[in-house]
Amino acid sequence: MLAAIFNALRLPELRNKLLFTAGLLVVYRLFSNVTIPGASPSALQSLFNSQPLLGLLDLFSGGGLSTFSVVALGLNPFINASIIMQLMTVVSVRLDEISKEGELGRRRFTRWVRYLTVPLAFGQSYGFTVLFQNATPPILPTNMDWFQRLTIMLTLTAGTVLAMWIGELITEYGIGNGVSLVIFAGIVARAPRTLGSSVVGHSTGGGLADLVPFVLLGxxxxxxxxxxxxxxxxxRKIPIQSAQRLTGGRTVQGRQSFLPLRVNTAGVIPIIFALSIMTFPTILAGYFAGAPTGTWYRNLADWVRGNFVPYGPNLSSTIAYNAAYFLFIFGFTYFYTFVQFKPDDVADNLRRYSTFIPGIRPGRPTAEYLTHVMNRITLAGAIFLGLITVVLPIVAARVSNIPPTQMYLGGTALLIVVGVALDTMKQLETQLVMRQYRGFIR
Structure with missing residues (x-):
């Protein structure tokens, strides 16, 4: 990895791309430290410690939500808009056809995602102002008028558009996927401060003995x-064979290749879906925190806030919560995998280009075979996501005696950091190979 970066810095074109990417990431980090006036930092920290979903949203905002900065929403509305549009291709035949129209269709699809991002950001900003006003203790002033609320909503929406623009600039003129790199930079930039505060908070004055849990955690x-x-x-590499064909009066022999099927095709999207469902009752219960004491809905809200949590005092409810969380991740992994990978479309494309899987007839049998293979490897991917997200923090907490709330890199953050690093390095190595061939041709 270091050799690839060093070689890239020696080439002027790649060096400019790297510097351009780094410069835009620094600009985004500067905006993430420009906070919106009127928010209480202590109340904000208290709310984040009690709401796992807010921690995940903060992760995708690059750390801007935990400080309630001008880019507090970050790329969350853009990611939500992308997911919604992808799911709409399953429902709408016209959208599915547009998404397959090559570069022109991709541009139209991306433009609609941008349009959808703005109202989603505006709606989410209103939701956060209401949530922060009704939090205990309140984060925003409870007597805030509509002009102040509208100003905050417009500022947060503009911050989302700015973050989306920065991500697209990095994708087009820099190295790597801009959206992923913005999230990656936010996680990495906060690591030293967060890890330092965790060490200080867990220190008991025992000298080297205090470092043992962190060594185990490492x-x-x-x-x-x-x-x-x-x-x-x-x-999983599925072998494919192209048929012999006649091109320009010459007979072109068939070639052997393979169709790669990733184990974790869904990425971190199933985790987002599952955590959104699991934390919805807790967020809904938070709106009844100011209800009259003794009413049934106040008692129900208090029970949900105290027991429907991943790490609570009630062992049975904690086990039930994490078991349900694991099952939701498992189910959504299958759902989103087959939203992205459509065996019928892949089989049609193979038949269109006179390509087939040895031993499998083209058409419907090929689609059934691909569905069977994807079901098997998605099982491993679903178990993997459940282990990383649900089981890993519990095991790490038991072994190191460090509470899960004090751990910086959870399963989702780990997947993002490792995945973005691998994809960026692959793209950088591809750029190096391209320029080596270009230099040879010259």
Whole structure:
């Protein structure tokens, strides 16, 4: 990896791309530290410690939500808009056809995602102002008028558009995927401060004995990273054979190749879906925190806020919560995998280009075979996501005696950091190979 970066810095074109990418990431980090006036930092921190979903949203905002900065929403509305549009291709035949129209269709699809991002950002900004006003203790002033609320909403929406623009500039003129790199930079930039505060908060004055839990946690992290790298790069290679054909009066012999099927095709999207569902009751219960004491809905809200959590005092409810969380991740992994990978379309494309899987007839039998293979490898991917997201923090907490809330890199953050690093390095190496061939041709 270091050799690839060093070689890239020696080439003027790649060096400019790297510097351009780094410069835009620094600009985004500067905006993430420009906070919106009127918010209470202590109340904000208290709310984030009690709401796992807010921690995930903060992860995708690059750390801007935890400080309630002008880019507090970050790329969350853009990611939500992309997911919605992808799901709409399953419902709408016209959208599915447009998404397959090549470069022109991709541009139209991306333009609609941008249009959808703005109202989603505006709606989410209103939701956050209401949530922060009704939090206990309140984060925003409870007597805030509509002009102040509208100003905050417009500022947050503009911050989302700015973040989306920065991500697209990086994708077009820099190195790597801009959206992923913005999230990656936010996770990495906060690592030293967060890890330092965790060490200080867990220190009891016992000298070297205080470092033992963090050494154990570091060993678990290294093993987990190696596991994530192995699974993220794992793929099933389906052999394919192109038929012999006549081109320009010449007979072109068929070629052998393979169709790569990734084990973790869905990425982190199933985790977002599952966590959104699991934390919805807690967020809904938060709106009844100010209800009259003794009413049934106030008692129900208090029970939900105290027991329907991943790490609570009630062991049975904690087990039930994490079991349900694991099952939701498992189910959404299958759902989103087959939203992205459509065996019928892949089989039609293979038949269109006179390509087939040896031993499998083209058409419907090929689609059934691909569905069977994807079901098997998606099982491994679903178990992998559940282990990393649900089981890993519990095991790490038991071994190191560090509470899960004090751990910086959870399963989702680990997947993002490792995945973005691998994809960026692959793209950088591809750029190096292209320029080596270009220099040879010259």
């Amino acid at each position: 060993v678990i992290a290294v093993i987990a990273i190696a596991f994530v790298i192995e699974v993220q790069q794992a793929q």
